[in-house]
Amino acid sequence: MIIVIQSKDQIGLVAAISGIMSRNGLNIVSLREHVDKAESRFFMRIEAEHEADPSSLENEIKAVLPSDAYVTVNPQPDKKVVLLVTKEYHCLADILVRNYFKTLGATIQCVIGNYSNLENICTRFDVPFHLVSHEQTDKEAFEKNIAGIVERYTPDYIVLAKFMRILSPAFVARFPTRIINIHHSFLPAFAGAHPYKQAFERGVKLIGATSHFVTDELDEGPIIAQQVIPVNHSYTAADMMKAGKEIEVSVLAKALSLVFSDRVFVYRNKTVVFE
Amino acid sequence: MIIVIQSKDQIGLVAAISGIMSRNGLNIVSLREHVDKAESRFFMRIEAEHEADPSSLENEIKAVLPSDAYVTVNPQPDKKVVLLVTKEYHCLADILVRNYFKTLGATIQCVIGNYSNLENICTRFDVPFHLVSHEQTDKEAFEKNIAGIVERYTPDYIVLAKFMRILSPAFVARFPTRIINIHHSFLPAFAGAHPYKQAFERGVKLIGATSHFVTDELDEGPIIAQQVIPVNHSYTAADMMKAGKEIEVSVLAKALSLVFSDRVFVYRNKTVVFE
Amino acid sequence: MIIVIQSKDQIGLVAAISGIMSRNGLNIVSLREHVDKAESRFFMRIEAEHEADPSSLENEIKAVLPSDAYVTVNPQPDKKVVLLVTKEYHCLADILVRNYFKTLGATIQCVIGNYSNLENICTRFDVPFHLVSHEQTDKEAFEKNIAGIVERYTPDYIVLAKFMRILSPAFVARFPTRIINIHHSFLPAFAGAHPYKQAFERGVKLIGATSHFVTDELDEGPIIAQQVIPVNHSYTAADMMKAGKEIEVSVLAKALSLVFSDRVFVYRNKTVVFE
């Protein structure tokens, strides 16, 4: 069994929770607990052997925790996910492959794109593709169209797999801590739209990518995963972009793997990741 | 407070231990627990806020655990360490610098070398150096001389900082899981005496280093830390050795930092590292 | 223009070659030259601006080099490739995606598998799949069947994308330095069939993957690329295998990118890689 918990911190939480586990005959084989002292916030993830009724256990645990606690026993193993894309295929294709071979830890319900060029690859994998153009419409209508499709699917997560339009606070507010983005730089360096051009001009020796939850503040949401790769003087801005795409695929895959296996906790502008 | 525990696994250990913590008014701010299922072995490390009497707490915890349990409350923060060296300075100097600036998490009591060339650097840092030559003597007498000096200092750990003589099982048996080595390859690749020559001849694209506890089996003890760095066709065997030394320093420093902060548990031929 | 050259070393080769470049009005914008002194072997890769007739230039350069020299001016940019697979999809799918989006630097002509389970993904990408079972046949006939299909396509390279049968020296001899393998360990550690099991039992802290040219000696061919990722005590052998697959995909993609862009030179048991 997997149990994930987040709540206000106080003395005795581990004892109270593990006491319940023990009385239910459950053997804790892996436990990660962290207290954010500045925020007085408690995070815990348990893997246990043997079985108990999940909803009874969840209620038992909630009863001993502060009233604001989030507790999930055996979180749904197969998350439902909607992807948003623009024109670039690399992150999308990687996710479609994992989805097809059932190693994603989630099911892609549909892909929504603001261009039509990625429809073909979706069709090849039997994943519905919805074209929602941002042209000849205003942002509000554009987002309303997207939200309408998304809500039909009631996904657990929305993944921006190189979706290059900036979402409004109003859209983000509908899906709090449920939108995951891949940003093509080692944030906070080179925030904004043209990181590889900036990286080239600055002459950096490493480029990176960042996966984060989307919040109202552009490129400022809680970071889930980051990676870098070395570059050198022989890389043009285009070479950096090409190299960066490999890292973007890798970082987004890593972040999704962590989120879909219930290892990522969000509080305010940071994550706790029990890797 | 820091509490580290290793014992046979059974249901209820976390509850029993954290119950004691809670009743003593201690707030657990970081907890790592792992069960090695194949070995049915329980490992735990707790960081807690507020204070209790360490030896009472240790006894309270021992009383609820299987009789074979190891429990340490507030392990001694400043370990005593004896270094063994041969001719190479790089790991030794790094440790002497950290020792001098009190950032090692341990105190170097003395250095034992089988050549005299490293005496000068020890003297500059006010660390006693003992020359024990392996020449004109047999291995038994050589090791008896070393052991005699070591035991005068009653160290917590013996660190082989590029000590290039193979220690006999008899010597190793006197200091079980207390001898730490740095091996100049990414074990188990290139075990033995000339890893860089082998790496060069094989044309590998990465070279590495491994820090491990020393056991009877040469280069086979429990691994604490490993790192690699890229090399290429332009590296001679000598270049690989030079590059490798940087990694050896880094890996040994990392391993010692983990061991000295009581994050490394040993059971049979493996470690559990709560990094 | 791209020019790649390998020959016996002697004084004046760079001058002779660059003199020809200059007289043809070509501007060398990137030059990499390396001499393997132990083998007295010369390797060079040039990128130049402006244009000349490739075959005249090739002949001009050959005329000033030792008679054993290999010279290629503007190597064919779109290599022809046949893939061999067994049951695992991860490397295959990554290559099929790149092939589909024309970012592989090569064209996959067909996939040959000794099981049928990967036929579907090939079909989805319009790539011919040939089933050649190793069952109910001997090794010689099995390989003859494969070779028959391969030779129909006259590929530049054969890529073993997790092909788990050992090829005979006779088969390998038909395609010298043209068969590329991905091995699921950081060679030479854990050569053989079950590296993740061995890595788990040894308790290593890094696992890796190696892409190499295939020679008669199993797992001993010239190494093109290697990478590692960290693992720890919480990884089962199955977890290591899962993590390792990510690295296998990445290393094979990297190796293919280097080979297909004519940056890899092979001589005896080593590569020179002008990255």
Add this chain to the structure above:
Amino acid sequence: MIIVIQSKDQIGLVAAISGIMSRNGLNIVSLREHVDKAESRFFMRIEAEHEADPSSLENEIKAVLPSDAYVTVNPQPDKKVVLLVTKEYHCLADILVRNYFKTLGATIQCVIGNYSNLENICTRFDVPFHLVSHEQTDKEAFEKNIAGIVERYTPDYIVLAKFMRILSPAFVARFPTRIINIHHSFLPAFAGAHPYKQAFERGVKLIGATSHFVTDELDEGPIIAQQVIPVNHSYTAADMMKAGKEIEVSVLAKALSLVFSDRVFVYRNKTVVFE
């Protein structure tokens, strides 16, 4: 022999230079050439076997190059270096150790510190230490004092080994492309004085360090080397600083090794590094 060249680009430079090499009976065993096309700038580094008179060779080469060319044949192998420090010991001690064991590729002539706490370690290594306090003086006088000492030693390079005062453009102008700094962040992220605090607050998953030449623009000079290490939610800002120091030592050592072996070329705001 080592030959390093930088000049305006034009067709025929490689041929002209390698022709001279050949006529002098020199065998080029490693050649790296790069043209920055945007700047039309030519960079080359040659390693050759056999010997010729360095100054004749230098003159011969200069004669065939554009008049603005920089050419150095057999650059001085043992650079003279002055270190500037403030209070932190880690980079200083690493450099002093390498200096003492003659593996730095340079000789430390003296250390100038604006506090006295690092005098002792310098004395232990027989390196002169000069205290120049920034207190009870203005910036101009403070820098004049430093420059006075520096100029007495006529160093090839000034290394800021965690020197925490900002140098004025006037000071920097006296030593163009000869001042090397280590900055405690992955620039351009977290430029300024408190990168670890910023990194902690932003919740990044990697922290880094950057070594660069110092220019008038704070933290904007040409980057020589960068590295990162992973961090996570369990790191306080102080833990990040501690982890970061390991990377700072490593990056600065790497950058100095590259500069002192004449592998780094500077043009405008970027470096070309022939690693």
